[in-house]
Amino acid sequence: MRLAFPLARRSALALLTVLALPGAWAQAPAYPDRPIKLVVGYPAGGAVDIVARTVGQAMSVSMGQPIVIENKPGAGTNIAVKSVISAAPDGYTLMLAANALAANMALYQPAPFDAEKDLVLISQVGRVPVVIAANPSVPYNTVAQLIAAAKAKPDGIAFASPGNGATPHMAVELFAKAAGIELQHVPYRGGGPAITDTIGGQVPLVAVNALEALPHVKSGKLKVLAALSADRTSIFPDVPTIAESGYPGFEASVCYGLVAPAGTPKAITDRLHAEVQKALGQPEVKARMTGVGGEVTPGSSAQFAALVRSERQRYEKLVKETGIKPD
Structure with missing residues (x-):
């Protein structure tokens, strides 16, 4: 019984010593604390690359860290998508994806991935x-x-x-x-x-x-x-849309959206969604997108997921009816 108190006191002192060490109460670094990689499944200089660099630049200024574009073309963007799916879900590997994300699930059999399960669909960015x-x-x-x-x-x-x-x-x-x-x-x-x-x-x-x-x-x-858009494009204002040409309700645009690996913490994806919306609200970003024939399309993550789902269904029907095969 005499030894119990000294032992307890020594244990308490040891615990206090550990807690007093520098950094013992330090929290995890705030996100982001290092550069973010933004993967593009197409060569540099193309439409997706230009959109990625435009939005990435605006986000990097706001987030205080560089957003580095990594072009990873090949296999109809499947190489890029798979590299993101297999990356650590920590918010430091993202992808600016286009319609191929939905189309490839119909074109390639067996499907190379399931976008809604293997990725977090953060936000639509724009369309051309x-x-x-x-x-x-x-x-x-x-x-x-x-x-x-x-x-x-x-x-x-x-x-x-x-x-x-x-x-x-x-x-x-x-x-x-x-x-x-x-x-x-x-x-x-x-x-x-x-x-x-x-x-x-x-x-x-x-x-x-x-x-x-x-x-x-x-x-x-x-x-x-x-x-092939719902409304006339600003860079070809005199060119009629396909709807005006007699096919109302028909639309086909190249859509872009930001995605991350499945399992990325919600706090991070929420932050990224907010940063995308902030970037798309900037006059310079809107002007840049409009200048290359596109438009910004801010919206919720649910809206982006619904778009990917509907595009997948539309492509599945077309592939089944026409027998289209990927390159």
């Missing part, structure tokens, strides 16, 4: 409409004229796209089904080569996002027949 453009020498200038020409010569009119299963390819296939026409698809490895061959006359039409078409339309090397 797909446009159908043509070599200036082709005899049609409107969607109605294109449809008439295609019906007169089934499967005789070709269109180039950035690749099998790319958003522009899927968009034109959806349009062709709605219009009751058949077009011959010529896949390329990226929008650049598809545009080059359209300008060169190897194919009459090309489907790409408005950002990629813009400089070539300005130079007179391409003409735009229609924007």
Whole structure:
């Protein structure tokens, strides 16, 4: 009994000594305390890369840490997506994903991932409409004229796209089904080569996002027949939408959103969502997006998840009906 008190006192003193050590009461570092990696599944200089750098720059200023873009193209963005899924869920590896996130779950079998389970869908960022453009020498200038020409010569009119299963390819296939026409698809490895061959006359039409078409339309090397968007795009204000061309309710845009690995703490994803909304509200970011033919689309994480789900269902139906295969 005599030894009990001294022993207890020694234990208490030892505990007090540990608690008194520097950092014993220190909290975990506030997020973020180091640079954040933002993965892009496409080469530098493309539409997704430009959007990532625009939004990433605004977020880095606000968050006080650099956001470093890492371009990781290949396998229709599956390489990039899988690298993010396997990354530590700590908020330091993110991805700016596009429609391929939804399309690839339908195109590749078995599905390479389940976006809603393997990732946290943080926020939609923006969208850029797909446009159908043509070599200036082709005899049609409107969607109605294109449809008439295609019906007169089934499967005789070709269109180039950035690749099998790319958003522009899927968009034109959806349009062709709605219009009751058949077009011959010529896949390329990226929008650049598809545009080059359209300008060169190897194919009459090309489907790409408005950002990629813009400089070539300005130079007179391409003409735009229609924007596959709900509203007219600011960079082609005189070009009718596909809805105005007789197909109301039809829309096809390249959509972008921020995602993180599943298991990322909610406090971090909430912070990232708030930072995206803040960035999208900045006049400079809006101007930059508008300047390249897009628009900012702020909204909740639930809205972004609903978009991915609906796009997946739409692509699954199209792939089943057309037998589209990825490159």
